[in-house]
Amino acid sequence: MEEPVFASHQLTKRYRDLAVDHITLEIKPGQIYGLVGKNGAGKTTLIRMITGQTFPTSGDFTLFGQSGEANLNRMRRRIGCMVETPSFFPYLTAHDNLEFYRIQRGIPGRETADALLRQVGLANTGRKKFKNFSLGMKQRLGLALALLGSPDFLVLDEPINGLDPMGIVEFRDVLLQLNREHGTTILISSHILSELANLATHYAFVDSGRLLEQISADEIRAKCRDCLEIAVNNAPQAAALLEQAGITDFEVLPGSTIRLYSHIDDPQTISSLLVGGGVALLSINTHTSNLEDYFLNLMGGKQA
């Protein structure tokens, strides 16, 4: 069996309140794991424990199958991180900042910093100091640092904040390329769910420190398929009429509502069929849903 890159068991962190509440989670090699939750849901605290910035109150976790502080620190050398807004020394240039961390980490290759700056589109920043960088440039440099040392596991917390549309596309391409070509596992938290939907292969939804659901992108896609949502007075009779007409790709929801996953572009045929069979049609709408709707539903409505 393939060893998980990250696995937690009842991981808990308490400040005044529970920030992370008994989370058991597993990330397998090659997955792009989207961590989704409201502000204060516990995403950053979970990431801080993975990166060693803080320690669990109870529970434990493994990185590449290893546990214990010394082993975790050893395994963290295989991780690239970018947590919240990247921080660097303001009086150093992009190159000098990366070179500093390259030397500090004992990573060979004097050309490494320049190659990474080219990869993230910061090759032409010259003598410009970090304090004069825009937020987008800071994010790019943060990604360059996360990529330093060719990590096997990338942990990214809100990495696309402040990036322009072009930057977001480039950022996504870099991550997808790393995932496809090098098998890099990625844990990414983001509020921009539409962007996360373009990347993630798996999701974990968290709220108030608790893990609500772990689900694959394929499963979400199946649950979020476009459909015709039909409200009728008699759902069993409507279902029977549909089956008689050879239409089987539908589900009956509570409240006499039917979700029909075929004939989306042909609602007239369906309404004629049902009305002709003696079923009163209360409403018929095309229903499209995405990751955002799924998240909102999971959170219990629009208050999320």
Place this chain on the structure above:
Amino acid sequence: MTHYLFGEMYRTFRRRYLYLTVAVCGLVLLSVTSLFAYANSTVEDASQRMHLDMLLLFFIQFLPSIGLYFTLLIGDMTFSEEHKIQTMRNTIFFGMPRITVYLGKFVNCLVYCFVVMAALLAIAFGLGAALLGGPGAAFGPCFREFLLMLAGAIPLWIAGAALATALFCNIQSPTMVTLAFCGAFILPTNFLKLINWLVDVPAAAKIRELLITSRLDALTHGAASENPAFLFTCWATGLAFTAAFLILGFAGFSRKEIK
């Protein structure tokens, strides 16, 4: 550890702070030496003029205390506001053991103290030779006393560097670090002095003798030249305080949440 130390040096030697510190201190030394040179120019009797010996006596008087508080400045340079600008996490992310980070900061602080102090002494002696005209008759004994003062002060300064490292690693605000550092050296001495003055408690006087500031004060009064065994007590005091500050500081830093 070696990589960490080289990385820290790479950064510090690219920062203006180091060079500005040397330049500002150099200017202070230039002012002092110029003042001596001016005083010389007003004296007609050549035998009354001040030579390099005078500069050594000046150092013996003031360097022990200045050196102790200088470790705070160097500690600040070494730590580079890593909590405030939140760069410490970049090191922690990589799985650098906290003990390596902590001792790395301490060792770097010592290295910069040595480098800056050596540079300043070279500047001071260069200026002295240029403006005061080289050694006088008392240079030999003065230089011996200066070396004895240095031999006694170094372990006590190392303890200062240990306290600076402990405070900078645990406290985010440099202002609070400065207050804590100065308070740690100024308050106990004066508190014990007060107790001794109010009620004659021999133990208070004994404890006061063991403090770093009291040892440095004794060095300015020639305690090391009068009794070379005093150097041993300086080293014992310095190393004991160094160990205590480092252990207490790491106890806090090892569980500190890094933002």
